[in-house]
Amino acid sequence: MNTRKGSKINQLLQSQPKGVVFLASWLSKNGYSADLQKRYRKSNWLQSIGTGAMIRTGDEVDYQGALYALQKQDTSYIHPGGKTALSLLGKSHYLELSKKKVILFGGKGESLPAWFQNHDWNVELNYYQSGFLPKEFGLTQIESKSFTLQVSNAARALMECLYLAPKYQDLYECYEFMEGLNNLRPKEVQKLLEVCTSVKVKRLFLFLADKAKHSWLNHIDIDKIDLGEGKRSIVKGGVYIPKYQITVNKDLGLNDE
Structure with missing residues (x-):
């Protein structure tokens, strides 16, 4: 026995x-x-x-080990997103002066379990539920310690940053992230832009890619992307960019027409 x-x-x-x-x-x-x-x-x-x-008992488990359980033992699409995903992908190197901040995204109506929220993972969790991108699009696998974890790929992660901007994410920092994304795959970007339901995100993404002069932007078919109608003011007192009908930070609008 x-x-x-x-x-x-x-x-x-x-x-x-x-x-x-x-x-x-x-x-x-x-x-x-x-x-x-x-x-x-x-x-x-x-x-x-x-x-x-x-x-x-005695095992050291961090928030990634908790996400592994949600993703692999359950059917959750909760994942590291935004600049946390960019950092995990090696696309962003930023330091938090206080406790490390972790940005998680989940599908619309997908909640973090109480045990996940209440346990001390020694990080500050920032969780966002949203349906502006389909939950199964734009995800990739990374190696994390002894297991693999599903995170946003670089294009989706930047779109998540833009979704949070300007209230929860600095828009100029988004541009700095975009500058480093010179090798995105046009087909992946095209697909994400076509399924994205946020006009703000799509216009900002294209504007920042244009400003960064990325060659992959030449392979994006803008006509297949719904950019909505009318002007959008992203920030107050900023600079208007006629091409994308958005008002952005003055420091981003310099040298743009």
């Missing part, structure tokens, strides 16, 4: 990489009943970090 118990817990621990969360719902689906989970906690194999979530 003890051998069978030992074998079952060993199978469980070997089934998932180190540094990740175990969802109680996933455990139940894979033959580990609530009573068995309780025994594992009592025997100190697993420890609870909140209702519905456990980790290996």
Whole structure:
């Protein structure tokens, strides 16, 4: 009996990489009943970090290990986005003077579980639900410690930055990010721009790419992208860019007509 118990817990621990969360719902689906989970906690194999979530006792788990569980043990599309994704992709190098800020995006109506929100991951979590881009578009896999994690690719990440601008994300910083994206794939960008429902994001993205003089912009078919109608004021007291019918920061509008 003890051998069978030992074998079952060993199978469980070997089934998932180190540094990740175990969802109680996933455990139940894979033959580990609530009573068995309780025994594992009592025997100190697993420890609870909140209702519905456990980790290996003594394991070091960060927010990425929690996201792994949401993505791989559940069907969540919650992922690192914006400048967090750009940083993970090596496209942005920024330092936070205080506790590290992490930007997460999820689909419309997709909430972070309470255990995720309440646990101290030693980062400041900023979570945004939005449907301005389809949740399955523009995602890529990165290697993170002992597992892979789904994050926004560079084009989607920048669009997420622009979605947050100017209230939660500095627009000039978005331009600095755009300057470094000189090797985006036109087909991927085209697809994202066509499915994006935010006129603000699309106009700003094209404007910044134009300002950065990226060659891939020449391969984008603007006629297939719905840029809406009328003028859009992104910031007050800024400079108007007639080509894209937007008002942006004065420092961004310099040398533009």
